[in-house]
Amino acid sequence: MLGLGTISRKIFGTANDRKVKAVRPLVAKINALEDEIAALDDAGLIARTDALKARVAGGESLDSVLPEAFANCREAAKRALGLRAFDVQLIGGIFLHQGNIAEMKTGEGKTLVATFPAYLNALSGKGVHIVTVNDYLARRDAGWMSKVFAKLGLTTGVVVPHQPDEEKRAAYQADITYATNNELGFDYLRDNMKTDLGQMMQRGHNFAIVDEVDSILIDEARTPLIISGPMADRGNLYVRVNELIPQLVDEDFTLDEKQRTVSYTEDGNEHIEQLLYAAGLLPEGQTLYDPESTTLVHHVNQGLRAHKMLHKDQHYIVRDGKIVLIDEFTGRMMLGRQLSEGLHQAVEAKEGLQIQPETVTMASITFQNYFRMYKKLGGMTGTASTEAEEFQEIYNLGVVEIPTNRPIARLDEHDQVYKSAREKFLGIVAEIKEANAKGQPILVGTTSIEKSEELSQLLTSEGIVHNVLNARQHEREAHIVAEAGRVGAVTIATNMAGRGTDIQLGGNVDMQVMDALAADPQTDPVALRARIEAEVAEEKQKVLDAGGLFVLATERHESRRIDNQLRGRSGRQGDPGRSVFFLSLEDDLMRIFGSERLEKVLSTLGMKEGEAIVHPWVNKSLEKAQAKVEARNFDIRKTLLKFDNVMNDQRKVIFGQRLEILEAEDLSEITTDMRHAVIDEMVTKHMPQGSYADQWDVEGLTEAVKDKLFLELPVTDWAGEDGVDQEQVRERITEASDKLMADKEAAFSSDTMRMIEKQLLLQVIDGKWRDHIVTLDHLRSAVNFRGLAQRDPLNEYKSEAFVLFEHMLGALREDVTRQLSRIRPLTAEEQAVMQQQMAMQQAAERAAMNPEGKLDQPVDLPRLGGAAPVAAAPTGTPREGFDETDPATWGNPSRNDPCPCGSGKKFKQCHGALA
Structure with missing residues (x-):
């Protein structure tokens, strides 16, 4: 008997079906424009882009120009790459533009899909970031898709590590920028360590499309990005x-x-x-x-x-x-x-x-808080539905399953469970021999290098020719994947997530042409390609007759997504295929997370030496075990995010103030506000309001004035005068301090003083922030023990981190005031000594030069530290749902704006108090 849910789905379709159906009219509009745009010449496509840009600049929404933009982009792709996007690819692009994750199976052309929303959103002129999991894919996709964007009159950039600054800055200024998640995060942190606005790379966070979104926003979210510097050697x-x-x-x-x-x-x-x-x-x-x-x-x-x-x-x-x-x-x-x-x-x-x-943290951010800075975020992957709850809760991203262009013909068999790992491996070798004998290509998935090499030895002993793809063969990866779909190919791979390369049945034509030309450069490339295409087509037919690609997994991963990614390598674009998982009770997942129920099921079914149990019950029990692990990992990532959110709120304040300092021409108002605040604190501390003269700590105030303001003032005499109160003492100290700073400005010149104030503010802020990060790291370690005393570690962390931040701001004001009060122009003698020292240093550097004119020792710059193996709302205008009691909804008010809390004070004197 069918349940109500099943009946409802049969009549109305699933929620996902209804979402896909709702955008079909848009696809019809795009298709209706195809003939009109196909009639344009290449200049006409670019003119169309300019017209669309003008309409968007004039106030039209991106949604209203979507059909024309997508139709223009499809024609450009057809001309540049010879690829005409299918309707399902247009659907994927629409959902990406709307800020969703498009779940598309392997081989459905996600790289091309990204060009549609990227082009549409680039019309606003604010830039689009397309995020990939590694440098190879960033370069490959940028090189490939830049041809499409060039046909449309848009520029494309690619950001990779160790790039020259000018090249990287130009890449960020391009309409479309391809980059890895790591480099984007590191560049954001580096930008917020720069001391000059012109040195900054990024130009805001408008719209990002994240490829392999589950790998980047889920798997790597446990790991914060860290820029670190060296510390004492231990x-x-x-x-x-x-x-x-x-x-x-x-x-x-x-x-x-x-x-x-x-x-x-x-x-x-x-x-x-x-x-x-x-x-x-x-x-x-x-x-x-x-x-x-x-x-x-x-x-x-x-x-x-x-x-x-x-x-x-x-x-x-x-x-x-x-x-x-x-x-x-x-x-x-x-x-x-x-x-x-x-x-x-x-x-x-x-x-x-x-x-x-060892290193010390200088700046850090989690991927979660980095990517949440984008005004709009979209993502693509073949496997996201199992983590839909996390995407929705953390990133406000919906997951939409995009239909395949052709029906999936892959046969997914039930898992085979053996008693021991030895029996399992013997069963795997027997299965490989059987499939190999009929010429079927086999992709064997393992979970570690050690296991892939163990299986490799077994296959070698049986005389089975094979390739091994793991971290040791990193450089040969593209070649190994290109050969994996050929007749009789056996490929052992350690995890296949985010490879970015499809396994093509019969072989990869482009790779074979490149190899043949490298071996014999004199060969005619046209004739060579024609010959290889014919050979590959013939070989592909043999592979199809043998049943397509056979994916054999040697273990279940703790995440169902990783299993699905491996399985999805077979059966692309309607090709036949087959997949099966071989397991043993000694596997990590079975041993650590296998439920008692699973053991009962296996004992009920009975297990004999060398025999495998194959039953749907086993599959269901394993899926439940995996779901438990996924939920536990989600909790770990949520906890990490809750703790990082505390630092992130503080990071936004500091980075926001830093940016204002960099943008400002005149910071004298800020430094004056800081100095006056320090004077207020000194007087209040040593001459409390409402206290009597005999209770004042006059000596302490005199010393504090000398230390922080570099002034020798007769505070004791002032305090002894009749009728003098705290307010008058404060005014006299302020007046003397103002005069001292006015004299310094006259000695230096106003322009020089402004430059000194800017550099000093940045230097002190950076130093205090670095120290504060280290303190928060130590606090994070310490608060975990408070759970033993029945106190919530997160609440303890929040309250203490707030107090530490207040103390840091107080120390910041004092340091800036103290250092500004002490600066003075150099005397002629001091200038001579400094010039001599600089000349000696330059001579030493010349002596250290090697014949190529480079220093033998590397320059001591901050090292890029990675994170343990284990992304903040956009600033600017107030968020939707503004709430004066919730600073998270205020955007980023300027220092002199009224405070959004409604106090009537300036922001800098209220919630934005840095001075």
Whole structure:
């Protein structure tokens, strides 16, 4: 008997079907314009773009010009690439423009789909960012799609690491900018460390289209982006602690694989203490519980994590004497990324490598808060529906499943579950031999480098020719993928998420042509291509007759999305295909998260040596286990975001003030406000309101005036005069301080003084903010222990972080005031000494030059630190739903605007108080 929900879906369609149906009239309008636009010449397409830009600038909405823009873009793609977008691709583009995630299956042409909303939104002149997961895809997509945008009269830029500043700045000024998520985030942080407006790269956050959106906004969201600088070298301590960890026994620590934590037991604490005493690292009479042992505790904790939680060839590889992290979701190497908080150094010690200097955080942001800065966000992926709740809750993104151009013909078989890993691998080899014998190409998915190499050895011993695609073969990736769809090809791949390359049945024509030309450059390329196209077409037919691509997965991932990504490599564009998962009770997911119910199901069905259990019940039980893991990971990311939101609110204030300082010509009002606020605080502290003269701390005030204002004032004499109160003392100090600063301005000149004020403000703000980030990191670690006292760590963090921020602003005012009060022009003698020192430094640098004219030692710039292996509402006009009691809805008021809270004060004197 059918349920009401099933009957309702049959009559009215699913909610997703109704969404897709609602945009079909728009597609009809685009199609109706096709003949008219096809009649235009190339100049006509560009003229059409200019006309659309003028209409948008005149106040027309992007929605109203969508049919014409999409039709223009389709014609441009047809001329530039020979590709005419299908209706389903137009539908995907419409949903992207509306700020949704378009879930499109592998091979449906997502790269082309992105051009439609990108072109439409670029008409506003505010720029569009298309975000990819790696530099290769950013370059490839930009190079490919720039031909389309050029036909439309738009410019395209690509942002990659280590790019010259001018080139990168030009890329951000382009109409469409392709970039990786990492580089966008790092450039945002770097921009907010610049001391000159002209050095900044980005020009705001208007609209972003995120490719592989689940990989970027979900998988990488646990990991904050960090720019860090070097700190004191403690490499020897890591090495010495590392020697002690292998002496621990299983009873000394508790490893929780579900929560990914490891900690010392009571016995373990005592054991490591004894080892530290014996090694001379812990002084006699001092314990690990003493405040003096904080650094040592940090090192022994990180040493334990390095040994018991992080495994070589799974979480990292050793390459050229360095630790290179492996992305657990894509299997890619994360070059330039580091584990934070000294864990990277602990792993280096474990592997016997040279210890890299530890770093201190200078700026950081999570991808969640970075991408939430965009006024509009869209995303594309083949697998998003399992995380729809998270996309909606965190990013306000809906997920729409876009129909495939042709029906999916892939056969997805039930999982095969074996008792042991050994039996499973034997079953896999037998299955591969059978499929290989009939020429069917096979893609074998593994979850770690170690397992891919173990399976590779088994296949080699059976005489099966195969390729291995993992982080070790990073450079050969495109070639291996290009060959994976050929007759009899066997490819072992460690995670296939975000590869950005389709497996084409019969082989990849372009790759074979390039290889043949590289081998023999004298070959006629036209004749060569014709011959290879014929060979590939013949081979493709053989593959289709053999059943298409066979995807064989050796394990279930903890996320259903990763499994679906692997499965989706087969059956593209209506091709036949087949997929199956081989599992064992020893697999990590089954061992850690497999429910008791699953074990009961398996025991009920009965398991014999070498036999697999295949049953729909098993699939359902596994899906429930995966759903539990996904929910737990969502909670982890939500918690990370809640904590980062506290810092993000403060980051917005600091970065907003920084930008105002950079944009301002005259900051004298701000520095004067700061100095007056410092004077108010000094007088109030030492001469409290309502107190008597004999209760005043006159000596303390005199010293404070000397220290902070660099003034010797007769405060004691003033206080002894009849009828003098606090207000008069404050006025006299203010008057003397104003005169001192006026004299300095006369000595320096007004222009020089303005420049000094700007540079000093930026320097002090940056220094205080860096110190504040470190303090918040320490606070974050400390508040977790308060949960033991039944106090909410998040609330504790919020309240204490607010107090720390207030203290930081107070210290900022004092530092700026103190330093401005002390500056003076150099004497002739001092100028001579400085010139001599500069000449000596230049001579030393020339001596250090190598024959090529480059310094032998690298310049000591802040290092780019990565994040642990583990994005703020737009500023400007007030948000929709303005609420005077909620600062989050205020946008970014100017310092001299009335405060949005309705107090009647200027923003700078109320909620925006920095001075």
